[in-house]
Amino acid sequence: MDGRAGACRSVGSHGEKCLFDGFGWHRENCMALHLLQHVLSGTEGVVVTATTGIAARIIGGLTIYAFSGIGRGDGSFDKIYRRVKSRPEVVRAWRQCKTLIIDEIGVLPVNIFLLLDAIARRVRNEPDTPFGGIQLILLGDFLQLPPVDSSLAVFMSEDRTDEKKPESNWCFDCPLWEKLRLAAVEFRQNHRHESDPVFAACMEDIRYGRYTRRVEGLISTCLGRRLSDRFGVKPTVIVARRQSATAYNMERLQLLDDVNFYRYASEDYASTPGYDLDKEVSLLPLLELRVGAQVVLLASLPDAPQLSNGDLGVVVAFSEQTHGTALPLVCFSSCGGEEVAVQRVRMDVLAADGRVVAARTQIPLQLAWALTVHRVQGMTLPMAQVEINRSFFECGQAYVALSRVRRREDLVITEFDPSVVRADPKAVAFYEKMFPRDPKEAAGGAEDGGALVELGRMDKRLRHHALSWRRQARRNGGKMVATRKTHCGMKRHSLTLHCLSVCPWRRLRWRMTP
The missing domain is CATH 3.40.50 (Rossmann fold)
Incomplete structure (x- = not known):
């Protein structure tokens, strides 16, 4: 101990x-x-x-x-x-x-x-x-x-x-x-990423809002890669806003070949009128599914103890019942492709004395082609796809989105804006005061990380070169082959990139060419 x-x-x-x-x-x-x-x-x-x-x-x-x-x-x-x-x-x-x-x-x-x-x-x-x-x-x-x-x-x-x-x-x-x-x-031991020490070190840098050379190396490795499906499960797209996740999930649901929809309405109970059940339980008031839908499990199942909250799967069929609506049959990737009929579960809201003040009974599933960064906090995903851009408007969102997988091999980055990697200055100052680091340890981390220089700190000569790079990218239709060091000191990239924006007061933003 x-x-x-x-x-x-x-x-x-x-x-x-x-x-x-x-x-x-x-x-x-x-x-x-x-x-x-x-x-x-x-x-x-x-x-x-x-x-x-x-x-x-x-x-x-x-x-x-x-x-x-x-x-x-x-x-x-x-x-x-x-x-x-x-x-x-x-x-x-x-x-x-x-x-x-x-x-x-x-x-x-x-x-x-x-x-x-x-x-x-x-x-x-x-x-x-x-x-x-x-x-x-x-x-x-x-x-x-x-x-x-x-x-x-x-x-x-x-x-x-x-x-x-x-x-x-x-x-x-x-x-x-x-x-x-x-x-x-x-608690400083990172159990989620203990199998990949390099990834764990990068996540600690990002957690503190440091865009270091090792982070830049990680981004270049994950940028634009392709990951194969695992038992039909695709990388979960992590977005910042609920509207974006809902729109993406509904779009993917409409593209499925199966024409049959199954809708499940919840059964709610509340001891007082107007009780806000949506804030207390994760089960949805209305769930719509098709064969081929990618879903996440929202609660443990009594008949399937090998599954837990946060496991991903794909609906492969619907099991007809003697009484009641057909149940979705889901193939879960975390169990090696095991198919499980997902039963309705009841979530109770208890008072401090143990009384049930509210309850909801529903199929514990949610569409999961895309999930919000708030929804995935605390979850470990088998694969994740992240588009790090200005939609991640809050400090810490980039860290939460990037750190949901165990290994760097399970992460896909389709777009990356380094300015989004940031931590709240007040929170960082609080940690430095509450948990002071050993000076030797801090020096070692700074040396290994090698913090990059902000474009905003460059002199006028480098700003002029950045603007020239932008003009050249525009003349080439927005495409640029980055085969040399960029003006902010980043490593070489032998990739064809879309130049989304090059601003002299910000870092470069890249997206892979499809």
């Missing part, structure tokens, strides 16, 4: 508030969470939550929104507090909670973080103690996807004049974070 495992046990035994972090944090490596659940299994008042429904399902908990009773967190503090007080089971859960575990803390907006603190103080009648004296254990990675933008004013109430408005949407960037005095434990 290493020192980090010992730290997990120390947290459980001493009741210390703690932050577990690291880029190896994904659904196959929740070591800290498993240890905490084991250490705290005999302790009363332990509540396991996550910020998203997908993460909550994986860890066997509930969302922080369902536990806290705040709903979406919309409205004034007084309105939200009255809503919480009107539900005796929620008040009871808050008062009985001694240890609160929150997974995927990186995507929790600061206003929700402060709102939870205010609710806990008020409900538990401990106005001067952060989170009302609850032991807080946070897990996640602030260098992946950032929190969604939200109002920073809804959490404020008239009696909380000691808090100033946060400067950003990160929950670590507020005075409350300092008051918590969290003990930090970092």
Whole structure:
């Protein structure tokens, strides 16, 4: 048992508030969470939550929104507090909670973080103690996807004049974070990429927003390659926006030869009217399938323990049933092409006291020719195809998209804009402060990585050459054979490339010629 495992046990035994972090944090490596659940299994008042429904399902908990009773967190503090007080089971859960575990803390907006603190103080009648004296254990990675933008004013109430408005949407960037005095434990071993150390090193560079020479070498290797189907499964296209994924999936569905559609509507239950089930469970309200559709499994199947959430497959047939609608027969690539009839499953939303407050029954599948970067966070894909361009508008999105596969041989890059590889400066500064690196280690990493020079930092002479390169590419109809070093110091590429844009203030953007 290493020192980090010992730290997990120390947290459980001493009741210390703690932050577990690291880029190896994904659904196959929740070591800290498993240890905490084991250490705290005999302790009363332990509540396991996550910020998203997908993460909550994986860890066997509930969302922080369902536990806290705040709903979406919309409205004034007084309105939200009255809503919480009107539900005796929620008040009871808050008062009985001694240890609160929150997974995927990186995507929790600061206003929700402060709102939870205010609710806990008020409900538990401990106005001067952060989170009302609850032991807080946070897990996640602030260098992946950032929190969604939200109002920073809804959490404020008239009696909380000691808090100033946060400067950003990160929950670590507020005075409350300092008051918590969290003990930090970092997990640096990358279990997903342990079979490919070079790929793991490149992913760590990208995670910190560093576009290094080894990253450039990785990009040149993956740019425009072709990967063969595996048991009919094609590389999953990872996109930034939900609309893009939906449009791509529907387009591919319409191109299939089979003329028969099968539609599956969910069966929903909610104890209160207007309950937002879509936020709590990953099952779709309406699913449309055809033979040949590429799908992802959204939940474990009782009759197929070899399968798990996130496995990809292709619908090969529909199995007629004596009673009810025909079930999709799916060939899953992760099981060597095994065909499984996917039954309906029920996902329950539980209150802290174990009561079912909502439920959805549905076929646990989703079209998966394309998935959003938010959907694949925490997943490991057999193959992925990524188009890294300005559609990846948030810091950390490029890292999440590129790091979903285990090896570089499983990654296809169809377009690459180096300016998209970036990390939030506040998050990087937070890590440098929280987890300072050994100077020798930092120097070694910089030497091996060899950070490239930004085009924006070039002198006027190099900018002039960049503009000349652009004019020549335009005269050639947008095509250019890059057989020499580019002006930003990149390696040679003996590839015919489409010159998408060459701007003197940005790096070159390349796309392979079909």
